[in-house]
Amino acid sequence: MTASEQRKKRIERSITVRSRSIYALSSWREMTFLLLPRAALVASLCILPLVLGMYWQRVFCAAAIYAMLALAFDFLAQFVGLVCLGLSMFIGLGGYISGGLNHYWGWPIWLSIPAASLAGAVLGTLALVPCLRLRGVYFAIISFMLPLFLVSLIIATSILGSTEGISSLDNLPNIWIEQYLIIGALLLVLFGFRRLVTEDFGVILQGIKDNDQAVKASGIDITAYRIKAVFLAACIGSFCGAYLSHLYGWLGLSMFAMDFSILPIAATVMGGMGTLAGPVIGAFILTPLSEGLRGFGQLRVVLYSLLLLGFILYKPEGILNYLERKYFQFERWEKV
């Protein structure tokens, strides 16, 4: 018997089926089965800061930022159908607004970060509105151009510290607040998005992605929905930027760097597009990896891009979908 006469059969585990409906509530076993992966993620995120050393705690914060950006990218790409190649624009907007408010007007951190999240989201959305009326690649192109445009705008007008950047911003009070603030935000965004995409709002966005004409024919203003979705993503990105500028107490043109655009995309593709939790896992794998390669400079961007290409070509389902399959199903070989 040769291998070609066999096929792999995948069958749902019985506990998967039993825990699918409301009856899961009737047994501890089924509830544990459902809660375990979620609890494991939340618990490991909450415990990690306690066991890491000083240096890796900073890396952890950066990883959480990338995870949030990856969530924003995944949400836009898979649930709204907009591929954003310029996530660094949101980072830059948030960082510069928050840093500027803090530096020039002396706003305290707890005021400047929320203000920058909102203002950055408004500006970012306004910049992207012209191409939201169009289908196709316009969004990707414009979002790719905008960060580069903002960099040359800052250099041309030599405002906000120009090429030097601004240093000595207020820092967050201590390392614990730094870490748990970003973890809290990350979990909020993760579970918030997971909830959102199953609500009416998310269903309409999915509809717009799959068939915009049909949604429009139902009397729904699709541009308005897209604007809301972009606003959400921009708000998350700007928050990350504002947080980042206060984390390092410094802001500069490197906030518009390609790293912030490509790493979240690589994390998303690696973790599994459209799973929302996958991008978080991807970001927490990729960021420490890139930290280990810090000495190699630009090699990091090349490495992310190569990883991204490898995953998108040879393992497009990503890590999380693979794990999910192993968790919910079992496989066996079967004679044809």
Add this chain to the structure above:
Amino acid sequence: MEIIIYGAVNSMVFMLVASGFALVYGVSRIPNFAHGAIYVLVGFLAWSFLNDLKLPYALAILLSLLVSALLGVLIYRFVLMRLRGMPTSEIIASFAVSLVILEGLRLQGIAGFKGFIGPFYSLPPFLDAKVKIAGVFLDWQRLFILGLGSLVLLAIYLFTHYSKAGLKLRAIAQDEQAAMMLGINSDRAAMMSLALGSALAGTAAILILPLGNLAVEQGYHVLIRALAVCIVGGLGSWAGTIIASLVLGYSVILSTKLFGGVWESVVLVGTIIVILLLKPSGLMGKQKELEERV
């Protein structure tokens, strides 16, 4: 007078840069974000052939153009072909290819590779001299851009209108399914478009780069120019590409004259936003209007 002549040269620069991107997008509907990367790569290849291998200039140019066309084929065959029909993945993949090439050129210390960093890379002009036309001094390289650029455009026109391969490309661009029913291989056409598009990017690089220094950042700037021309003119429209390059070429020259060169990208993005607000499918984007507007 100066503005008219330099504007014409600048418009031709825009047109050369954008034509490859427009060709690829028109035929295969793939936004080739690696366009700028190929442009820079060809520049560095020509430089290496010239200075490291000591080849004659003409041979170096020819070789690097061949390599660029080959690269286009490889990118399509091994990356994009597997992702056809998945727009998200196509965009991400071509963006990743672009970053691999561009940032890879900056790598240092691997296998004795020094990395192309710093201001000492530039291609020599074809003919180092100046002429005076209508009271304006113009170097020969800019004349070459005007002349050879027009020749390239003419060649594209003749190729797509009178040769069988070119007609196939246009058929795929107009209606892919109908073209496939008539026995035109869509993958082969797309591969050819990428080869041609990359060779066009290479031609642009060879013609334009002698005007200044060679740097990795130019990959992004060139890509922005190409994208700006294509959006303003209407994605996938040839007449639009030509008109848009004239509009952008002259407005950039005017703004440089009035305010200084750093404002170029402001002008580009500003024009794009105005166009998207007033006429979203571009100046000449009639044909694809229904497809792109929601």
